[in-house]
Amino acid sequence: MNPGPIPLTDPEETQPDATVHGGGELSSDEVLPLPRPGQSGSGGRGLLDRVGYLQATTAVPSGTPGYAGVRERVQARLVAELKEEASTPSAEALRPRINAILDEVTREQGVALSRTMRARVIESIVQDMVGLGPLDDLLKDPSVKDIMVNSAKKVYVEQEGRIHKSPIVFESEQQLRQVIDRIVMRVGRRVDESSPMVDVRLEDGSRVHIIIPPLSLTGATITIRKFDREALSGEDLVRFGTMTEDMLAFVRACVHGRLNIAVSGGGSSGKTTTLNILSGFISETERIVTIEDVAELQLNQTHVVPLETRPVSVEGKGGVTTRDLVINALRMRPDRIVVGECRGGEALDMLQAMNTGHDGSLTTLHANSAKEVVARLETMVLMAGTDLPSKAIREQIGAAINIIVQQARMRDGTRKIMSVTEVTGVVGQDVQMQDIFRFIQTGIGSDGAVMGRHVATGAVPNCLEHLESYGEVLDHSMFNRTEL
Numbered sequence: 001m002n003p004g005p006i007p008l009t010d011p012e013e014t015q016p017d018a019t020v021h022g023g024g025e026l027s028s029d030e031v032l033p034l035p036r037p038g039q040s041g042s043g044g045r046g047l048l049d050r051v052g053y054l055q056a057t058t059a060v061p062s063g064t065p066g067y068a069g070v071r072e073r074v075q076a077r078l079v080a081e082l083k084e085e086a087s088t089p090s091a092e093a094l095r096p097r098i099n100a101i102l103d104e105v106t107r108e109q110g111v112a113l114s115r116t117m118r119a120r121v122i123e124s125i126v127q128d129m130v131g132l133g134p135l136d137d138l139l140k141d142p143s144v145k146d147i148m149v150n151s152a153k154k155v156y157v158e159q160e161g162r163i164h165k166s167p168i169v170f171e172s173e174q175q176l177r178q179v180i181d182r183i184v185m186r187v188g189r190r191v192d193e194s195s196p197m198v199d200v201r202l203e204d205g206s207r208v209h210i211i212i213p214p215l216s217l218t219g220a221t222i223t224i225r226k227f228d229r230e231a232l233s234g235e236d237l238v239r240f241g242t243m244t245e246d247m248l249a250f251v252r253a254c255v256h257g258r259l260n261i262a263v264s265g266g267g268s269s270g271k272t273t274t275l276n277i278l279s280g281f282i283s284e285t286e287r288i289v290t291i292e293d294v295a296e297l298q299l300n301q302t303h304v305v306p307l308e309t310r311p312v313s314v315e316g317k318g319g320v321t322t323r324d325l326v327i328n329a330l331r332m333r334p335d336r337i338v339v340g341e342c343r344g345g346e347a348l349d350m351l352q353a354m355n356t357g358h359d360g361s362l363t364t365l366h367a368n369s370a371k372e373v374v375a376r377l378e379t380m381v382l383m384a385g386t387d388l389p390s391k392a393i394r395e396q397i398g399a400a401i402n403i404i405v406q407q408a409r410m411r412d413g414t415r416k417i418m419s420v421t422e423v424t425g426v427v428g429q430d431v432q433m434q435d436i437f438r439f440i441q442t443g444i445g446s447d448g449a450v451m452g453r454h455v456a457t458g459a460v461p462n463c464l465e466h467l468e469s470y471g472e473v474l475d476h477s478m479f480n481r482t483e484l
Contacts, residue, residue, distance in 0.1 A: 069109075070102070070105055070106065070109065070111065070113065070121060071121045071124060071125065071171075073105045073109075074098060074101050074102050074105050074121060074125060075125050075128065075129075077101050077104075077105070078094075078097065078098060078101055078125065078129070081097070081101075082129075088129060088130060090130065091126050091130050091131070094125075094126050094129060094130065095122055095126060098121075098122045098125050098126065099118075099122060102118065102121060102122065128175065128178065128179075132179050132182065132183065133170065133175055133176075133178070133179045134155070134168045134169065134170055134179075135147065135149075135179060135222075135224070137168055138155075138157060138166065138168060139202075139204070139206070139224075139226065141157075143159045143160065144157045144158070144159055144226065145157075145158045145159065145225075145226055146158035146163075146223070146224065146225055146226065146268070147166075147222070147223070147224040147226070148163075148221075148222075148223050148224075149170075149176065149220075149221055149222040149223070150218055150219075150221055151173070151176075151218045151219040151220075151221070152169065152170040152171070152172055152173045152175065152176045152219060152220075153169045153170070154169070154218075155168060155169050155170070158413075160413060161409075161412060161413015161414055161415075162412075162413045173219055173220065176219070176220050176222075177212075177220055179222075180210055180212070180220055180222065183200060183202070183208060183210070183222075184198055184200055184210065186203070187200050187201065191210055191212055192212075193212075193213075193214065196211060196212045196213070196214065196215045196216075197209075197210070197211045197212075197215065198210050198311075199293065199294055199311070200294070201294045201295060202224075202227070204227050205227030205295070205296065205298075206224055206225060206226045206227040207224070207225040207227070207294045207296060208222065208223070208224050209222070209223045209224075210222050210223075225296075227296070228273075228298075231276055231277075231280070231298040231300075232273055232276070232277060233277065233280070234248045234251075234252065234277050234280075234281075235248075237273075237274070237277065237417075240414070240415070241414065241416070242270070242407075242414075242415050242416055242417055243416075243417045243437075243454065244437070244454045246437070246456065246478040247417065247420055247437045247454060249474065249478065250420065250436065250437070250461075250474065250478070251278060251281075251403070251405065251420060252281050253467050253472035253474055254402070254403050254463070254467070255278050255279075255281035255282060255360070255362075256281060256283075256467075256470060256471075256472050257463070257466060257467040257469075257470040257472050258359045258360030258470065259359070259360065259402035259403050259463060259466070259467075260354045260359060260360065260361050260362075260400055260401055260402045260403070261278060261361075261362050261363075261401075261402065261403045261404075261405060262362075262363055262364070262365060262373060262401050262403070262404050262405070263275050263278070263362070263363070263364040263365075263404075263405045263407060264364065264365050264366070264367040264369075264370065264372075264373045264376075264404060264405070264406050264407070265364075265366070265367070265368075265406060265407035265408055265409075265418075266366065266368060266408060266409065267366070268409050269407045269408050269409045269415060270407050270409070270415035271341075271364040271407055272296050272297070272340065272341075272364065273415075274364075274405060274407055274417070275297070275338070275340070275362060275363075275364050276296075276297050276298055276299070278362055278405075279297060279299055279336075279338050279362060280299065280300065280301075282299075282301060282336055282360070283301075284301050284302065284303070285303075286301075286303065286335035286336055287303045287305070287332075287333060287334055287335045287336070288301060288303065288304045288305070288334065288335065288336045288337075288338060289304075289305045289307065289329045289332055289334040289336070289337050289338070290304065290305070290306045290307065290338045290339075290340070291307045291308075291309075291322055291325045291326060291329060291337070291338070291339045291340060292306070292307070292308055292309070292339075292340030292341070293308070293309050293322065293340060293341065294308070294340075295308050295340075296340065297338065297340065305332065305334075307325045307328075307329065309321055309322055309324075309325060321344075321346070322339065322341075322342075322343070322344065322346040323344065323345050323346035323349060323384070325346075326339065326346045326349040326350055326353070327349055329353075330349075330353055330358070334358065335360070336358075336360050336361060336362070337350070337353060337358055337361045337362075338361070338362045338363070339361070339362070339363040339364075340363075340364065341363070341364045341365060341366075342363050342364070342365045342377075342380060343365065343366070343380065344380055344383050344384075345380065345381075345383045345384030345385065346380075346384075347365075347377050347380035347381050347383075347384070348380070348381045348384040348386060349384075350363060350400075351377070351381065351396045351397060351400040351401075352396070354399075354400035354401070355396060355399055355400050365377070365380075367406075369406060369418075369419075370404040370406045370419055370421040370433060370435070371433070373401070373404050373406075374394065374397055374431045377393075377397050377401075378390060378393050378394065378397065381393050381396075390429065391429050394426055394429060394430070394431050395426050397423075397426075397431055398423060398425050398426035398431045398432070399425075399426075401423050402422065402423055402463060403420065403421070403422060403423070403463075404419075404420075404421040404423065404433070405417060405419075405420055405421075406418045406419045406420075406421065410450040411444075411448075411450060412444075412448050412449045412450045414449075414450060416439050416450075416454075417437075417439065417454070418438070418439045419435045419436075419437065419438045419439070420435070420436045420437040420438075421433050421434065421435050421436065422434055422436055422459075422461050422462060422463060424462055434457070434459045435457045435459065436456070436457060436459055436461055436479065437454055437455065437456055437457065438454070438455055438457055439452055439453070439454050439455075440452050440453060440454075440455055453482075454482075455481075455482035456478065456479050456480060456481060456482045457481065458479065458480065458481030459479065460476065460479050461479070464476070
């Protein structure tokens with residue numbers, strides 16, 4: 001006797017618009033409370049938990065598919081249909097087609113899905129076909145700043161400065177690879193065993209790094225630095241405690257006064273955000289040329305020429321490096337050159353540009369302190385293949401860089417500007433510098449939050465006279481030594 005379709009639904013369910021996650025197994029609130037052996041089907045039904053439900057073979061015939069099985073069958077039929085079409089339909093056009101196929105599959109398999117589960121199947125397939133699968137939900141979540149896919153079943157996110165394991169995962173390694181292929185194909189790139197690493201940018205500007213086996217031993221990995229749709233302002237950094245109003249006033253004056261500024265710090269310390277804010281202080285009347293590996297800067301000025309590097313092709317040809325773009329930018333009559341990050345031989349060309357009339361340039365680099373910036377720049381200049389002695393390189397650094405803004409990501413996930421340092425010149429073979437402002441940590445709170453404050457060191461910047469010649473008159477009292 002055929003008992004009819006196996007109900008995988010809750011008759012009292014009243015929320016058809018539940019949030020859809022890209023994968024996973026049935027949860028206990030998505031299945032009908034089936035009768036336990038010996039109980040009647042009309043009353044006294046006990047609610048089976050997930051394990052009980054999966055073990056209820058007396059109620060569910062062996063081989064009946066759950067969510068994953070139904071979804072797999074529906075998507076396979078949809079893909080077979082779409083092979084005959086020239087292009088993939090839009091999400092709006094796909095939903096009714098998926099719904100119709102879902103009706104066929106559930107009827108054939110003898111199962112009845114709840115409204116939540118139907119929506120979950122439909123939306124997850126739509127995400128796979130025209131979106132980025134489970135990543136779509138994470139990309140839409142404004143609280144998620146970074147997405148780190150270590151493998152299909154291990155996805156981590158950064159929220160409020162802390163890293164958490166996400167409940168949203170990929171259903172299989174195959175689904176993860178399909179999402180990767182969709183990401184790289186959109187920008188005309190490829191990733192395979194012959195080229196297992198790639199950096200690309202999503203349509204919203206988010207930066208994506210992908211690395212696959214054999215280089216990654218745990219499976220394909222994706223790291224996404226999300227693009228903030230609304231660029232932060234200097235006032236936002238003051239409100240977050242990243243810097244103080246006096247620090248903001250000083251660095252704004254330095255940009256207006258066309259001083260050369262380097263923003264340094266470790267990975268994920270907020271260097272690009274700070275660079276974007278500093279770049280925003282540049283006058284609307286100036287011609288700005290930006291150079292980045294992956295374009296992230298969000299400048300509101302109208303006279304901006306953004307340039308982006310290009311990796312070599314599979315044949316090993318056609319690559320355009322940051323150094324190539326810096327050299328070409330000098331021929332583009334720029335008022336300002338903004339380099340997203342110096343990490344190699346382009347540092348030499350950047351320093352030469354700063355020393356030959358292209359003042360007011362901005363860049364970032366990786367360094368753990370303002371003093372380390374000098375050593376890093378010296379190393380990068382040598383990477384350009386020059387035989388310059390260290391003394392000559394340091395003289396160029398001392399003459400080119402005026403201000404170093406050092407940034408760090410604290411242990412509680414917050415970002416702080418650790419120091420604003422003025423480079424005062426070269427004595428002997430040493431680049432001289434003085435901290436104008438500094439962050440002093442005083443302890444760790446009971447909730448793990450970093451405690452401390454920004455202080456003025458008491459050093460008066462040597463550049464004040466220069467700034468005043470540009471009309472940037474600062475209140476000298478802001479530099480008075482702050483007592484803790």
